[in-house]
Amino acid sequence: MTTATMDTPRKPDALPDSRAPLAVSCRGVTKAYGQGQSKVMALRGVDLTIACGELMMLVGPSGCGKTTLISVIAGILDRDEGECGVFGNDFAHMSQRAKTRWRGSNIGFVFQAFNLLPTLNAAENAAVPLMILGEGRHAAVKRAREMLDRVGLGDRWKSLPSQLSGGQQQRVAIARALIHGPKLIVCDEPTSALDHETGHVIMRLMKTIAVAEDRALVIVTHDARIFGFADRIARMDDGRVERIVRDPADLQT
Amino acid sequence: MMFVALKMLVGDRLKYLGLVVGLAFAAMLITQQASILVGLAHQTGSFVRDTSQADLWVMDPEVRFSQDSLALQDTVLQRVRGVAGVEWAVPMYQGFLRAKLPDGSQQLCILVGLDDATLMGGPPTMVQGRLADLRQNAGILIDEDARKTKMRMRRGGDRGLEVGDRLTINDQDARVVGTYRASKSFFWEPVVYTTYTRALRYAPRERKLLTYVMVKLRPGADAAGVAAEIEQATSLKARTNEQFAEITANYILKETGILVNFGLAVGLGFVIGALVAGQMLYNFTLDNIRHFGALKAMGAGNGTLVAMVAVQSLTVGALGYGVGIGMGSLLGKIVGDAGLAFRMPWQIPVFSAGAILLMCLLAGVLSSVRVLRQEAAVVFRG
Incomplete structure (x- = not known):
């Protein structure tokens, strides 16, 4: 088992575009759950870099540490050891309050189960990050409607999540992840609840509007059908990044 | 949010x-x-509050609530009248007596005897008749609500007691000369008013029959000060209306x-x-x-x-x-x-x-x- 790092010259796929600034830089990150006999090492020294403008996919079998890694990167889980910087900020050196505030301003989330509030309509759901940041409801909803327009749901802004299809709900989730202009977008299985065609529509959308020069996208997925949208793919196993490739076909070798 | x-x-x-x-x-x-x-x-304090013409109630020190009739010596009345700050003081009798209605049914009542001269301590509102009608021969006043309920005559026509009806109290003749309306009382027995002298006649023969002395203060007199002086002069207990109502409420609420x-x-x-x-x-x-x-x-x-x-x-x-x-x-x-x-x-x-x-x-x-x-x-x- 090999650990891929940006410093390994024999594996150029492990390196992001050298001209782009780094969005995420993790080195030797470890994370364990439980203690004593029940201690489980979820991350065993992960090295990973993601550049701005890059769409990085994390793949691997269940329990390999993908979700733990994006939780650490997103600052919602504290690492045990190692270093992890997100746009130059290390969450380990921030107070809980500062971490939460920074996360609210700079990170967007797309969840597997969408996690839309069932009692809010599409626009209100998409406006939640702005309201968390203190923007008034009316102004936030107005901006959310504009964002819904961009994801093709402008005419469904009043609909409740229960009135939308899975693909439409994920579009609302994407609008919610993007509305406050975050630098990093973290997605957990964004297409697993969608059919093949809808999954591709969602990925095209994310590739089009989420990936920008000043922004990076990390996607955890099992869905091999969307590997082609990635700039690089990191395969994880047993708490480590085993391999990083640019071509999905290389994952088989 | x-x-x-x-x-x-x-x-x-x-x-x-x-x-x-x-x-x-x-x-x-x-x-x-x-x-x-x-x-x-x-x-529990409605009887006391309804008798609001007086400022102080003088009673036996062992009285626990307003219907706890412990008799006083008649001489107490004169001693109270002699205390500085007392405008007037009148006697009141109160006791539980059995009334026999015209249809033969019986009802336990609270008989209240008011000072013959002044009729102080009477009910707050008259419905039929006048308070002064108590001076008529064998006159009594009954509660307007009770006459239709507790003093209703089930036999011989099923009707409430009316003004003019005759009944007996402790085997003595009594005649309804009026009805009154008072505050709802905690005590179940209806209150029947009559004059003090007639009440003593209705009541069973005992050595002492005076229950309370009701005291009106002179204008500007301090209730607490006068009460203290009365207590010193008589070795009895003197309380204001509110104090007496509160004593009654505390006792009833705790003991029941x-x-x-x-x-x-x-x-x-x-x-x-x-x-x-x-x-x-x-x-x-x-x-x-x-x-x-x-x-x-x-x-x-x-x-x-x-x-x-x-x-x-x-x-x-x-x-x-x-x-x-x-x-x-x-x-x-x-x-x-x-x-x-x-x-x-x-x-x-x-x-x-x-x-x-x-x-x-x-x-x-x-x-x-x-x-x-x-x-x-x-x-x-x-």
């Missing part, structure tokens, strides 16, 4: 209504039981167990409300824990999340309180109209609001702890 909190709350209508109804029930139970307790306490019973009911209302509100709000929070986790992940701080839970619990608390107080008042109106004890001074809604607020705070704290303990990383778990 408070908008989001409220939408989360009202979105699940069944739980939302359950929370409001649970708290409304608790508020109603607390309000209604407390109001009945206060109503009963107030009713009413305070404990209604206190338990109020406590039960609180416990039920706290359990219902606490459990339902906690379950509501658990049902939404994933959403709280998502909000946490998206940058909602602990303060924001606690404020959201607080808004939710206080909203259902305010609604439940409003509905509960409304239902309690309506119920009070119904039972009040039916003649039952119900009295809701402003302190009861305030007390009830405090109790509901406490329930909501308890429920909110439980839910908040759960939300704060929730890891944001839950959002990435399937």
Whole structure:
């Protein structure tokens, strides 16, 4: 088992575009759950870099540490050891309050189960990050409607999540992840609840509007059908990044 | 974010209504039981308050409540009249006597004998006849409500006692010369008024028959000072109307167990409300824990999340309180109209609001702890 790092010259796929600034830089990150006999090492020294403008996919079998890694990167889980910087900020050196505030301003989330509030309509759901940041409801909803327009749901802004299809709900989730202009977008299985065609529509959308020069996208997925949208793919196993490739076909070798 | 909190709350209508109804029930139970307790306490002193012409009541030191007739020596009256600051002092007899109605049925009554000359201490409102009609031969006054209920004659026509009807009290002739309306009393036996002299004739022969001396103070005289002087001069107890009503209420509430019973009911209302509100709000929070986790992940701080839970619990608390107080008042109106004890001074809604607020705070704290303990990383778990 090999650990891929940006410093390994024999594996150029492990390196992001050298001209782009780094969005995420993790080195030797470890994370364990439980203690004593029940201690489980979820991350065993992960090295990973993601550049701005890059769409990085994390793949691997269940329990390999993908979700733990994006939780650490997103600052919602504290690492045990190692270093992890997100746009130059290390969450380990921030107070809980500062971490939460920074996360609210700079990170967007797309969840597997969408996690839309069932009692809010599409626009209100998409406006939640702005309201968390203190923007008034009316102004936030107005901006959310504009964002819904961009994801093709402008005419469904009043609909409740229960009135939308899975693909439409994920579009609302994407609008919610993007509305406050975050630098990093973290997605957990964004297409697993969608059919093949809808999954591709969602990925095209994310590739089009989420990936920008000043922004990076990390996607955890099992869905091999969307590997082609990635700039690089990191395969994880047993708490480590085993391999990083640019071509999905290389994952088989 | 408070908008989001409220939408989360009202979105699940069944739980939302359950929370409001649970708290409304608790508020109603607390309000209604407390109001009945206060109503009963107030009713225990209604006879004393209705006899408001006097400022002080002089009585045996062992008297525990207004119907606890312990006789005094007749000479007490003169000694009280001799105390400085006393405008006038009149005797009053009070005792439980059996009345035999014209149809032969019997009714235990509280016979009150008023000073023959002044008729001080009479009922507050006359309905039929005049207070002065007591001076007619064998004249008595009866309660307007009691004459149709407790003094109703079931035999020989089933009718209430009327002015002009003759009855016997302790085998002595009596004639109804008027009816009066008084405040609802805690004591079941109807009060029958007559003159002091006639009351002594009705009463069983005893060495002492004077029950109370009613005292009117001179203008500007200090009630406490005069009461102290009377007590010193007579070795008896002198109390103002309010003090006597309070002594009566305290004794009745404690000795009858009413305070404990209604206190338990109020406590039960609180416990039920706290359990219902606490459990339902906690379950509501658990049902939404994933959403709280998502909000946490998206940058909602602990303060924001606690404020959201607080808004939710206080909203259902305010609604439940409003509905509960409304239902309690309506119920009070119904039972009040039916003649039952119900009295809701402003302190009861305030007390009830405090109790509901406490329930909501308890429920909110439980839910908040759960939300704060929730890891944001839950959002990435399937």
